[in-house]
Amino acid sequence: MATISAGSGTNDDAPGPSDPRIDPDRLLATLSRFATFGATDGGGLNRLSLGDADGQARDELCAIARRRGYRVEVDPIGNIFITRPGLDETLPVLLVGSHLDSQPFGGRYDGAYGVLAGLEVLRSLDDAGLRTRRSVTLVDWTNEEGARFSPGLLGSGVVAGTISLADAHARTDAQGITVGQELDRLGYRGAFDSSSLAVHRSFETHIEQGPVLERTGTDIGVVTGVQAIRWFDVLVQGQDRHAGTTAHSDRQDALVAAARLIEVVDRMADTVDEKLRATVGEIRVQPNSRNVIPGRAVLAIDLRHPDPARLDQAEEQLRRAAAEVAEQRGVRTEVHQVLEMPPTAFDAGTTDLIRRAAASLGRSAMEMSSGAGHDSMNVASRAPASMLFIPCVDGLSHTQAEDIHDEWAVNGASVLLTAVRWAAEEAAGHSPE
Ligand SMILES: [Zn+2]
Incomplete structure (x- = not known):
């Protein structure tokens, strides 16, 4: 499939002057409006999945959709599907969207x-009075973040079959409230059979959550896949003793041993390669008291790399270091793997549409x-899917300081609109040419 470079402009698909365009003011106003649901004093959001603020954001999204005459459907795990019908509703749809939590x-x-x-994108198609061949369906996935209810990617996981609906409904937050109870309270336990929704292609736009696009002055990230992830819990078992009466030579200090391991994890990228991400994000110490030598520590470790073979190397280093530290510090260590996520490769044809859409608009x-x-x-396990990223300021995300520039927001939506328009006219078999 030929790649069209910016400005080559001889393709039939290239948008002409009368084609639909993103309304920048409306997009930015809508982003600001939704940022009021769960707004924090620090300029960020506290909109945990299925809390009151998430309910308000969901209600607003559905209200806008109903005013526009779109079809609003909710499935049993609370995923919201908003459809702008196409000319042929028997064809598999274009899926766009992400998460509001x-x-x-x-x-x-x-x-x-x-x-x-x-x-x-849906509203821009309305403005232009354009009926697409395929329907375009906007999705809001339930509990992407996993911050209140574990695991994350819950709503899409139910649709993909990685978690059962009953299991998902039974998940509890720290107060013991279940997903099912909150769906009922907010009125988002629907009956739509989302697992039978036929999807032609899926596009998710998202902020990069890293610094590369901004640093390189690039408008759009064409996402080819998601790197592999492995999580480990490392238990360090020593002996808790009195801090004042125990000589250093007699100690089995679990926290000091854990600190050595943290150093090893932080330096792993030096020996594996620069694509490795190795993080100790959490440490639990017992008894966690100033005048007691810690007897037990548990480290929660997150390792990521696009290539699972490199993760094998990192895991080997971790296991070796745990054995060495045990030997040196007189403690016992156990390394438990608690999560294995293989890498995801996104659909090449869908990724190519994003690349060509960006080029046709002159975006890098x-x-x-x-x-x-x-x-x-999860979508990629059922349908051709890909993602496009826009830059975010200083690569910051999962923080109240997260920010984007107006033109980045507009660029991403414009590329999405073009990719969706092309894909919506495709015949069966996914070939855009
Ligand atoms: Zn996200």
């Missing part, structure tokens, strides 16, 4: 940008692998 002190754009850019683009997990990983 946030981290406890998260940003305004992680997830919400993808939903609202998708909404803007680069291929990249996603460092974060996304619902599109």
Whole structure:
């Protein structure tokens, strides 16, 4: 399939002057409006999945959709599907969207940008009076973040079959409230059979959540896949003793041993390669008291790399270091793997549409692998899927400081609109040419 470079302009698909265009003011106003649901004093969002603020954002999205005459359907795990019907409703649809939930002190754009850019695409098609051949369906996935209910990617996971509906409904938050109870309270336990929704292609727009696009001055990230993830819990078992009476030579200090392991994890990228992401994000110490030598520590470790063979190397280093530290510090260590996510490769044809759409609009683009997990990983198991990233300021995400520039938001929605328009006219068999 030929790649069209910016400005080559001889393709029949290239948008002409009368074609639909994103309305920048409406897009930016809608982003601001949705940032009021769960707004924090720090300029971010606290919109945990299925809390009151998430309910308000959902209600607003559905209200806008109903006013526009779109079809609003909710499935049993609360995923919202908003459809702008095409000329032939028997054809598989184009899926766009992301998630409206946030981290406890998260940003305004992680997830919400993808939903609202998708909404803007639907509204731009209305403005132009354009009936697409295929229907375009906007989705808001339930509990992407996993911050309140574990695991994340819950709504898309139910549709993909990685978690059962009954299991998902029974998941509890820290107060013991279940997903099912909250769906009922907010009125989002629907009956739509989303698992039978036929999807022609899926596009998710998202902020990069990393610094590469901004640093390189690139408008669009064409996401070819999501890197592999492995999580480990490392238990370090020593002996808790009195801090004042125990000589250092007699100690089995679990926290000091754990600190050595943290150093090893932080330096792993030096020996594996620069694409490795190795993080100790959490440490639990017992008894966690000033005047007691810690007897037990548990480290929660997150390792990521696009290539699972490199993760094998990192895991080998971790296991060797744990054995060495045990030997040196007189403690016992256990390494438990608690999560294995293989890498996801996105659909080449869908990725190519994004690349060509960016080029046709004169936007710079680069291929990249996603460092974060996304619902599109689950979608990709059922349908041709890909993602496009826009830059975010200083690569910041999962923080109230998360920010984007107006033109980045508009660029992403414009590329999405073009890719959706092309894909919506495709015949069966996914070939855009
Ligand atoms: Zn997200």
